[in-house]
Amino acid sequence: MTAQFETTFANLGSSFGSYVAPTALKDAQLLHYNSALAANLGLDLPSIKALTTASDLPANCKPFAMVYAGHQFGGYSPQMGDGRGVLLGELGCNQQLWDLHLKGVGKTPYSRFGDGRAVLRSSLREYLGSNAMQGLQIPTTQALAIATTSEQVRRESLEPGAVLLRVSQCHIRFGHFEYFYYQNMQEEQAQLINYCAQRYLNLNTPNTRDNALALLDMATQNTAKLIAQWQAIGFAHGVLNTDNMSLIGETFDFGPFAFLDDFEPGHICNHSDDQGRYAFDRQANIGLWNLNALAHALSNFIDIADIKNTLAAYEKVLSSHYYQLMMTKLGLSSTLSEDNQQLLQQLLKLLAQDRTDYTYFFRTLSRAPDNALDLLIDRAAGQAWLEKYRACSAHIPESQRTTQMLAVNPKYILRNYLAQQVIESTNNGDLSRLDQLLSVLASPFEEHPALDHLAQPPADKDKHLAVSCSS
Structure with a gap:
C-alpha cells in the first residue's frame, strides 16, 4: 500500500x-x-x-x-x-x-x-x-x-x-524549545508547546502555561524512568546533549553508545568525551542538567516555583525506579529495605572492584548463584556477599526467584565487539551475522542455544573498542 x-x-x-x-x-x-x-x-x-x-x-x-x-x-x-x-x-x-x-x-x-x-x-x-x-x-x-x-x-x-x-512517536528534542527561547520567538514557542501538549498528552486546551508545565512534568518523569532503565541494564548513551534528549523520554540518536562489558561505573564510551561528561555513572546527573536546560527554555511560561517543584521529583522517581529494577534483577522484593539496599551496594562495589562482566554475572546468578561466585576474583568477599544474598532471599521459593530473574536479566546484549563483527561482515556482503544478532536481540531473555556464542563476554582485545560521535 x-x-x-x-x-x-x-x-x-x-x-x-x-x-x-x-x-x-x-x-x-x-x-x-x-x-x-x-x-x-x-x-x-x-x-x-x-x-x-x-x-x-x-x-x-x-x-x-x-x-x-x-x-x-x-x-x-x-x-x-x-x-x-x-x-x-x-x-x-x-x-x-x-x-x-x-x-x-x-x-x-x-x-x-x-x-x-x-x-x-x-x-x-x-x-x-x-x-x-x-x-x-x-x-x-x-x-x-x-x-x-x-x-x-x-x-x-x-x-x-x-x-x-x-x-x-516523537522527534521533538529539548533543543527545539531552547531554539525558540534563545531566539526570543515566544509566539512560535507557544505554538510548539500547544502542539506537543495536544499530540503527546491529548491536552486540547489553549492554556499555554498549563501545557508547558504538563510537558515539563512528562519529560521529567519519563527521563528519570528511562535513565533508571539504562543504569539497571548497563547502557551508556555516550552523547547526552540536549539536542539528543527526547521530549517523551525515548532513547534517541544512537551514536557512540555501549552496553557495559566489565562493570566500570566511570566507563566512557565516547572517545571524543575527554572530560568524561557523559560517563556511565554521570548519566543520572546529566539527565537532570538537561531537564534544567529544558525548564529554563520554558521559563517564560512556567513560574519558578512550579519549575522547582517539578524538577524536584526527578531524583526520587529515578532512584525509586532504579531500586525496583535492581531488586527484580536480584530476585528480591522491591519493598524498600535497608538490608537489600546494602546488599545491592556491596555487590556493585564488588563487581566494579573485580571488573566482572555485568550482564554475564546477573544471568549466571539467576540460574546458579554458586557459579556466579566463580566470576569474582575476591572469593572471600564474594562468599560473604553470597551468604547475605541467600539470607535476604531465603523466604522466596527458588523457582520463583529464578523465573523472576531470568525474565529481566538478559542473556544477550548488543556488545560492541558483536556490532563491529556485523559491520565488517555486512561490508563484505554477508548478512548472516546481522540476521543472527537481530534474532537474539529481539528476544534477549530467551536461551537460543544454537547461538550461545553471541552471549559470551568479549576477549580482552575486544573490550573498550573506540567509538566516536561519527559512529
Whole structure:
C-alpha cells in the first residue's frame, strides 16, 4: 500500500524548519528492514523500498528538515537542526501518529559544513541499537530499514554510504524549545508547546502555561524512568546533549553508545568525551542538567516555583525506579529495605572492584548463584556477599526467584565487539551475522542455544573498542 502521510509538524510553518527534497542514493539497494515493525505500520515491501531509497516518495509526503538548538558538552549551539535528515511526515496507526524520518539523504539548510550523508557503519549501529532496546523493553526510537549506495562517504576514511529510515512517536528534542527561547520567538514557542501538549498528552486546551508545565512534568518523569532503565541494564548513551534528549523520554540518536562489558561505573564510551561528561555513572546527573536546560527554555511560561517543584521529583522517581529494577534483577522484593539496599551496594562495589562482566554475572546468578561466585576474583568477599544474598532471599521459593530473574536479566546484549563483527561482515556482503544478532536481540531473555556464542563476554582485545560521535 502507498503510505498515507500527514504533515502536522511541517504545517506549523517555516519557523520550524525547511522543506527539503532528499537526494536519491546512487544505485540504491534496500539492505535490511524490520518486518515486524513494517507490519505494525501497515507498510509493504515496495513502500519501504521507495521510502528508504527516497526514489519514489508518495505525493502526500513533504520532507521537512527540523530546526533546533542544543547544549553540546555543556556549551550552547544556537542553531543546529537536521543536517543530514528529513522528517517525511506522520503515519496514522492504531490511533497514534508515528514519525518517519530519513537519515543520510543529503544536505539541508542546517548541514553547516557537513555532507548530509550517513555511513553504513553508523546506520548499522543505530539499526542494531534500537532493536536491542526494543527487545529489552526500554523506550526507544526504532529503525525500520537501511538502504545502501555505491557512493563512498568520508569520515575518518572513505566508507560505504547508507540511509536509515527511523520511526518514533516523537522527534521533538529539548533543543527545539531552547531554539525558540534563545531566539526570543515566544509566539512560535507557544505554538510548539500547544502542539506537543495536544499530540503527546491529548491536552486540547489553549492554556499555554498549563501545557508547558504538563510537558515539563512528562519529560521529567519519563527521563528519570528511562535513565533508571539504562543504569539497571548497563547502557551508556555516550552523547547526552540536549539536542539528543527526547521530549517523551525515548532513547534517541544512537551514536557512540555501549552496553557495559566489565562493570566500570566511570566507563566512557565516547572517545571524543575527554572530560568524561557523559560517563556511565554521570548519566543520572546529566539527565537532570538537561531537564534544567529544558525548564529554563520554558521559563517564560512556567513560574519558578512550579519549575522547582517539578524538577524536584526527578531524583526520587529515578532512584525509586532504579531500586525496583535492581531488586527484580536480584530476585528480591522491591519493598524498600535497608538490608537489600546494602546488599545491592556491596555487590556493585564488588563487581566494579573485580571488573566482572555485568550482564554475564546477573544471568549466571539467576540460574546458579554458586557459579556466579566463580566470576569474582575476591572469593572471600564474594562468599560473604553470597551468604547475605541467600539470607535476604531465603523466604522466596527458588523457582520463583529464578523465573523472576531470568525474565529481566538478559542473556544477550548488543556488545560492541558483536556490532563491529556485523559491520565488517555486512561490508563484505554477508548478512548472516546481522540476521543472527537481530534474532537474539529481539528476544534477549530467551536461551537460543544454537547461538550461545553471541552471549559470551568479549576477549580482552575486544573490550573498550573506540567509538566516536561519527559512529
